[in-house]
Amino acid sequence: MASGILSIDLDAICANWRALDRASAATVQTAAVVKADAYGLGVARVARALAQAGARRFFVALAEEGATLRQALGPGPEICVLSGHMAGDTDMIGDLDLVPMLNSLDQITRHLEALPGHAFGIQLDTGMNRLGMEPDDWAAVAAIVLEAGPQLLMSHLACADMPDAAQNAAQLATFRALTDGLGIPRSLSATGGILLGPDYHFDLTRPGIGLYGGLPFANAQRAVSLSLPVIQTRMVEAGEYVGYAMGWQAQASTHVATVAAGYADGLGRALSNKGRLWSGDVPCPILGRVSMDMIAVDITHLEGVPAALDVLGAQQSPDDLAEAAGTIGYEVLTSLGARYARRYQSGARG
Numbered sequence: 001m002a003s004g005i006l007s008i009d010l011d012a013i014c015a016n017w018r019a020l021d022r023a024s025a026a027t028v029q030t031a032a033v034v035k036a037d038a039y040g041l042g043v044a045r046v047a048r049a050l051a052q053a054g055a056r057r058f059f060v061a062l063a064e065e066g067a068t069l070r071q072a073l074g075p076g077p078e079i080c081v082l083s084g085h086m087a088g089d090t091d092m093i094g095d096l097d098l099v100p101m102l103n104s105l106d107q108i109t110r111h112l113e114a115l116p117g118h119a120f121g122i123q124l125d126t127g128m129n130r131l132g133m134e135p136d137d138w139a140a141v142a143a144i145v146l147e148a149g150p151q152l153l154m155s156h157l158a159c160a161d162m163p164d165a166a167q168n169a170a171q172l173a174t175f176r177a178l179t180d181g182l183g184i185p186r187s188l189s190a191t192g193g194i195l196l197g198p199d200y201h202f203d204l205t206r207p208g209i210g211l212y213g214g215l216p217f218a219n220a221q222r223a224v225s226l227s228l229p230v231i232q233t234r235m236v237e238a239g240e241y242v243g244y245a246m247g248w249q250a251q252a253s254t255h256v257a258t259v260a261a262g263y264a265d266g267l268g269r270a271l272s273n274k275g276r277l278w279s280g281d282v283p284c285p286i287l288g289r290v291s292m293d294m295i296a297v298d299i300t301h302l303e304g305v306p307a308a309l310d311v312l313g314a315q316q317s318p319d320d321l322a323e324a325a326g327t328i329g330y331e332v333l334t335s336l337g338a339r340y341a342r343r344y345q346s347g348a349r350g
């Protein structure tokens with residue numbers, strides 16, 4: 001088999017959810033964010049494992065993702081849609097019992113007219129200027145909306161992974177000013193906000209990346225490993241080149257392995273001549289340009305030829321790889337390609 005093997009540790013994901021749940025008081029509900037196919041790891045398997053671990057509320061970006069998730073989970077768990085109630089979403093929201101987080105006057109009107117009595121939440125913008133109602137718009141309709149009985153008032157922090165940023169306290173103050181005393185459950189924090197402490201927890205937290213082992217949850221368990229089979233090896237002599245555009249030149253006789261994954265599998269060209277793969281605990285530098293389906297790797301210093309080299313695993317986290325590629329762990333995970341063979345590990349098989 002030539003495809004890489006992506007191993008997803010469901011027990012580690014559940015352990016991370018429990019750890020983030022313990023980071024807030026017992027009265028604070030901990031949801032699970034599983035948008036973008038559970039950050040690339042497979043929403044059906046991940047969400048079922050988290051539901052077994054005790055997660056009762058899930059967040060997705062789009063109603064379509066909510067429909068897929070409802071199929072995986074069956075009735076019961078709450079599924080919240082961050083993009084709210086868009087034109088064309090009404091049947092999915094109604095039939096599959098999704099809870100839209102309404103972001104604008106248009107969405108509120110659409111929802112209350114199309115599905116009167118159906119659950120909804122409100123997303124407020126407290127300074128990120130991405131999604132959610134502006135304070136002025138909220139002030140204009142709050143009385144009507146509160147009468148209709150929102151089940152959640154939420155907002156999102158722009159700088160939660162930067163604990164020293166003044167923006168965090170500013171958004172917290174704005175959120176309080178908009179929601180204090182209304183008696184509706186509130187949510188402000190994703191992974192980073194949980195780590196900012198209890199002032200940020202309110203009634204519900206919404207971790208995503210921390211579940212999957214990513215920063216800013218530095219104590220997370222590793223949840224992903226990715227191993228690429230070696231297709232071929234060769235000796236490259238001093239003066240010869242490797243890969244497209246003669247991207248790397250041998251200074252001395254070099255043992256080169258070609259492994260089976262490339263930028264089409266989410267290992268971006270920014271890793272050219274930069275990133276490393278691993279043979280056990282021995283790093284092996286990437287040589288020359290990353291191709292669509294292949295990467296050349298220096299294995300001169302290894303004893304023998306390994307059957308496979310690791311891109312993600314004990315030695316290299318998604319955040320480590322992201323640093324080499326000039327991006328963030330979120331992007332590494334959500335870029336993981338469709339060609340890998342996926343193996344799910346869990347003690348409690350289900």
Ligand SMILES: *Cc1c(COP(=O)(O)O)cnc(C)c1O
Nearest residue numbers: 033156190191206207208209210
């Ligand atoms: C993606 C997202 C989350 C989860 O964020 P993480 O940083 O991955 O924990 C929570 N809330 C909203 C609104 C989001 O867009």
